Amino acid sequence: MAFMPFITAGDPDLETTVAVLKELAQRGVDLIEVGFPYSDPIADGPVIQESYTRALNNGFHVHDLFEALKALSEDSSVTLPPLVGMVSYAIIFRYGAEKFLQEAEAAGFSGLIVPDLPGDEAPEFAEKTKTANLDLVQLVSPLTPEDRTKRIVQAASGFIYCISVAGTTGVRDELPEELTAHLKSLRNLTDLPLAVGFGISQPKHVDTLRGKADGFIIGSAIVKQFAAFSDPSQTVKDVITAIGDYAAEMVAATKG
Numbered sequence: 001m002a003f004m005p006f007i008t009a010g011d012p013d014l015e016t017t018v019a020v021l022k023e024l025a026q027r028g029v030d031l032i033e034v035g036f037p038y039s040d041p042i043a044d045g046p047v048i049q050e051s052y053t054r055a056l057n058n059g060f061h062v063h064d065l066f067e068a069l070k071a072l073s074e075d076s077s078v079t080l081p082p083l084v085g086m087v088s089y090a091i092i093f094r095y096g097a098e099k100f101l102q103e104a105e106a107a108g109f110s111g112l113i114v115p116d117l118p119g120d121e122a123p124e125f126a127e128k129t130k131t132a133n134l135d136l137v138q139l140v141s142p143l144t145p146e147d148r149t150k151r152i153v154q155a156a157s158g159f160i161y162c163i164s165v166a167g168t169t170g171v172r173d174e175l176p177e178e179l180t181a182h183l184k185s186l187r188n189l190t191d192l193p194l195a196v197g198f199g200i201s202q203p204k205h206v207d208t209l210r211g212k213a214d215g216f217i218i219g220s221a222i223v224k225q226f227a228a229f230s231d232p233s234q235t236v237k238d239v240i241t242a243i244g245d246y247a248a249e250m251v252a253a254t255k256g
């Protein structure tokens with residue numbers, strides 16, 4: 001199973017983002033979701049919202065992120081896993097879609113997740129991402145009606161992001177029982193890998209998903225650790241190592 005951690009770009013600054021990306025790469029994660037901080041978050045719970053706020057307060061700019069990632073991808077001492085951007089359509093639109101996609105690809109992104117992509121923009125935007133050599137990962141939730149789900153998976157590339165529970169991001173103790181049935185019905189609709197996100201934080205959750213999903217995403221349980229970067233009693237290196245240790249534990253869980 002693939003483990004895909006989510007981190008917020010620019011929390012607390014881009015230098016730290018680059019250091020955490022290197023750490024996660026070294027710990028053997030399979031893919032990294034890079035969240036573009038946004039002032040009007042979409043399905044984000046408080047942990048991710050606070051992280052976005054820290055990044056924005058520190059003057060996050062999309063262009064600076066692309067530059068930093070480009071430099072990182074040219075650094076031959078690091079082998080990064082694929083990067084997927086989690087980004088609001090409002091950010092892409094404001095930046096200029098073509099310019100955004102081209103710079104994202106040059107920065108080393110292999111795909112994008114655009115949770116608020118408006119339905120009427122979707123086909124044209126999907127075409128543009130394809131031209132730019134980027135996957136457009138689609139989200140499906142247990143509340144997505146079946147005919148819509150069918151259309152969504154047809155338009156998807158890369159993998160399908162299966163939201164475990166309708167609601168907002170954030171750590172939960174148990175994954176919902178209906179998830180198994182949801183994954184089974186999705187499995188019948190597509191050959192793309194199924195990755196589950198929302199609420200995952202523990203190895204026991206990974207055990208629940210084994211044999212049913214191809215991967216999982218962990219956001220809040222990682223992002224909450226970023227608050228420690230502003231704790232004067234901890235060094236940046238200690239916080240990065242703690243994040244890496246947690247990632248290594250989840251990488252081990254994928255192997256069962």
Ligand SMILES: O=P(O)(O)OC[C@@H](O)[C@@H](O)c1c[nH]c2ccccc12
Binds near residue numbers: 035086169198221
């Ligand atoms: O935080 P969680 O419960 O571990 O869920 C992952 C999630 O944070 C991440 O994939 C994400 C961040 N922002 C989003 C917006 C929409 C969908 C998903 C996301």
